[in-house]
Amino acid sequence: MKQKRKILIIGAGRSASCLIKYLLEKSKVENLHIIIGDKLIESAKNMANNHQNATPITLDIFDEETRRDAIKNADIVISMLPARFHMEVAKDCITYGKSMVTASYVSKEMKDLDKAVKEKGLVFMNEIGLDPGIDHMSAMQVIDRIRDKGGKLLLFESFTGGLVAPESDDNLWNYKFTWNPRNVVIAGQGGAAKFIQEGKYKYIPYHKLFRRTEKFYIDGYGKFEAIANRDSLGYMNEYKLHDILTLYRGTIRRVGFSKAWNIFIQLGMTDDTYIMENSENMSYRDFINSFLPYHPLDSVELKLRSYLKIDQDDILCEKLDELDIFNPNKKMGIKNATPAQLLQRILMDKWTLQADDKDMIVMLHKFGYELKGEKKQIESSTVVIGEDQIYTAMAKTVGLPVAIASLKILNGEITKPGVQIPIAKEVYEPILKELTETGIKFTEKRVIYEGYNPELLKG
C-alpha cells in the first residue's frame, strides 16, 4: 500500500471538473487525498461532492498565510487559476519543496524560476491542458517518430478548436460558446498573425485574419476552417523545426463562421479598448448603428449591406438576423461597456449552451516530411464530444492531462526536474497512453505530400 499523498488543487472552476473526478476515482487505489481550494467555498464543496477522500477549503490566493499553509501541507500542487495568479503559488512551491502542475503557457517569470526549481529537484509541469498540452504531446510523438527513422520535417500545421457537438448544432453560425466567451470575442487581436508557407514568411493583420482561413476535412465530421494563430513561429524553437518550409497553427471553426465574424471586426465591434457613450441604454440596433455612417433616412440594414458590400440574399444577412442584432427594443443594460463587451452580450443570448447541449473538441495535425528522398505526409486528428454540461469535452481535454501528469509526478514516473512543457518522450509517452484509455485517441492517416500548394494539386 502506498502511503497517503495529498494533492492540492487551487481553483475549482468549470475546467477542474474532469481533473477532480479522475483523481477522486483513483484516490482509493492510489491512496490520495484531494484538497480542493477555492475563493468560493461553495465551488470547492460542489467539486468535492462529499467524497471521503476530498476536503474542500476556502483559499484566497492573496491570503498569504492560508495559501502557504495549504501548500506546505500538500505533496503536489495543481494550479487551475488564471495564468497571472500562478506566481504566488509557484514561489511557495519552491520554498516548501513541492512540485507543481498548470495548464497555462510558461510566462517569463515562471521560466526564470527554472534554476531554483532544478536546485530543489522539483518538477514544474506547465502547458499540459488541451492547447497548450495535448497538442504538444500528440505532435511531438509523431515528430520524434519521423526523426527517429531519419526523416526531415518539411511541413507542420496544427489546428485546435472548441465547438458545439453536431447533435447540438442548431444555429447558422454552427457555433456556441463552450469556454470563456470573452476570449472568443477578442480572439486574434494584439498583433499580426505570423507563419511560414513554403519558406515564405507571411503576416496577416487582424482585420484580414478571418478572411484568410485554411480549410480541411476530418473523416466522419466534415469540413472545417481555421484562423491563423498569432504565435506559430514560436514553435520553431520549441519543437526544433528551424529549417521547416511550412509552419502554421490555427483555431478551428465550422466553414463560414469566419467570414461572418469578420463583419463584427470590420464594423469595429470587437474592440475592447474604449468605452461607448451611454452603453447601458443603447439598443442592439443603436449599437450596430454606432459603427455605420450617419444618414437621416437610410435603414441600419441597408447601410450595413452597402458599407460592407453584402448581397441582400447572402447567408451573412441571415446570420446577423438570427442574432437579433437589428432589434431596436432590446437594451444592452451594461454600464460603461466596451464594444467587445456589448457584442458578447448580444451573442450570449443565442450562443449559450443549453441544458442538454454537448460540446466538441477538434484537433488536427499535418506533418510533411522527407524520408530517403521521398516526400510523405501524415494527418493525425482527434475529436472529443462532451458528456454533459459538467463533464464537457473542454474540461476533459484540459483536466485529464493535468491529472495524469500530476499523478505520474507524484508516483515518480515523471522525474526530470525544472520548469518544463510536455515535449520530452518520457513525459508524453505515458500520458498519451493513458489518455487513449480514457477515450482521447488520435487517428493517423497517410496522405500524399502536398506542401502548401493546395490549389496546384486540385486544378
Next chain:
Amino acid sequence: MKQKRKILIIGAGRSASCLIKYLLEKSKVENLHIIIGDKLIESAKNMANNHQNATPITLDIFDEETRRDAIKNADIVISMLPARFHMEVAKDCITYGKSMVTASYVSKEMKDLDKAVKEKGLVFMNEIGLDPGIDHMSAMQVIDRIRDKGGKLLLFESFTGGLVAPESDDNLWNYKFTWNPRNVVIAGQGGAAKFIQEGKYKYIPYHKLFRRTEKFYIDGYGKFEAIANRDSLGYMNEYKLHDILTLYRGTIRRVGFSKAWNIFIQLGMTDDTYIMENSENMSYRDFINSFLPYHPLDSVELKLRSYLKIDQDDILCEKLDELDIFNPNKKMGIKNATPAQLLQRILMDKWTLQADDKDMIVMLHKFGYELKGEKKQIESSTVVIGEDQIYTAMAKTVGLPVAIASLKILNGEITKPGVQIPIAKEVYEPILKELTETGIKFTEKRVIYEGYNPELLKG
C-alpha cells in the same frame, strides 16, 4: 528703451526656423537676446546665423547643470523639443520663476503643475503652434463671437492638413512628406476615431478610417478630403460644446489619397508593433508579398488585385506602380525593421520634397449655429504656402504663434497665470491680429446651414 530680455529657445530643429527669424527681426526694437540651445551646436549655430542678438549654445536636456544654468539665465523659455522632454524644462522654469511656451499638447504631468505655476504667477502657454494652436485660436474667435450675439452652436467641424503646394504637386497621390514621415505612416492608429453627427455618437476603427472621409471645397484650391481624428470628443470640454449635435475633427488630404492609402492599411504595412524577418535583404516586392497569400505561380500584382478587389484599370494600380513597390531589385537595407518603417522607406523615395518644392498648410472650420430661431453656418479657412525648404508653411504656422505669444508674455500683454492653452479671448485676439499681419489670415463665408445631412440637400 526696454531693458534687455533674454529668450531661451531649446531645440533648433526644422520647426524653429520661422520662430527664430521672427524673434531676431524683433530683437533690436524689442531689445531681445536670443539664446538658441540644441544638443548639436551646429544646428544652433545655423539658426543663430551669426546674428548679433543671438547666442548658440550646446544644450543637452539631460545635462542638468547646463540646463538649469540656461533656464536661470533667461527671462522666458521656449521648448521646441518633442513633447516627452518638456517636463525637465517645466520643473526648472517653476524653480527659477520663468514663464514657458510650447507647441505641444498639455500632458497630464504638465497639467499637474498648474497650481505651482499659478503660485509663482507664471504663464505656461501650450498648444500654441498650428494644430494644436492656430486651430484653437481661430475657432474660438468665431465661437465666442456667435455666443456673444446669443447664438447656440449646433455644429463644429475642423480640418487641418500639411500638403504639398499646388505648384510642386507632381505625383498621383497629390502628397509629399512636409513633416515627420513616421507620423504620417502611423496616423490613425491607437484606437477608434470618435465623433458626433446629428446627435449620434459614431466610432470608426482604424481599418475603415481611410474609407470614411469627409469632402469639402476651398475657393481657389479645389476639393479636399479629411480623415477623422481620434480625439474629436475632447473638444466638447475644451470649447464648452456640450450640447452640440455635430462635432468632428479631421486631417486633410487631396481627394483620392485616402482610398489608396487604405491599401497599405488593409495589407498590414502600416503596423509598427513587430519586426519583420530578414527586413534588411528584403526587396520591395518581397515586402508586399509578405502580406499576400502564398501561391507558387500567381504574380504579386495579380494576388494584390484579387485580394483587395481592385480593377486592373483602377487608378489605385497606377498609384502603387508610381511608388515602384513591386520592384524585385530594390532592397530595403534596414535591419530589424517594422512594416511601418519599411513602408516609410519606400515612400521616402518618391514623397520627399525636392530642393525647390514648397509645402502648403490648409485649415477649414465649419460652424453651424442657431440665432433667434434661424439656423446659420459659417465656413472659415486659411491656406498658407511655404517660401522654401527652410521657411516652410509648416515652420511658419507652428513657429509664429509660439514667437508672438512668447513676446507678448514677456511684454506683459498676456498675463493670466497658469498652465493653459490659447482659448481665452485676451490671448487669441492679439495673437491672431499679429498673425494676420504676417499673412496667416482666415477667410470667412456664410453658407446655408446643412447640419450633417449633405446627401439630403444634394439629391
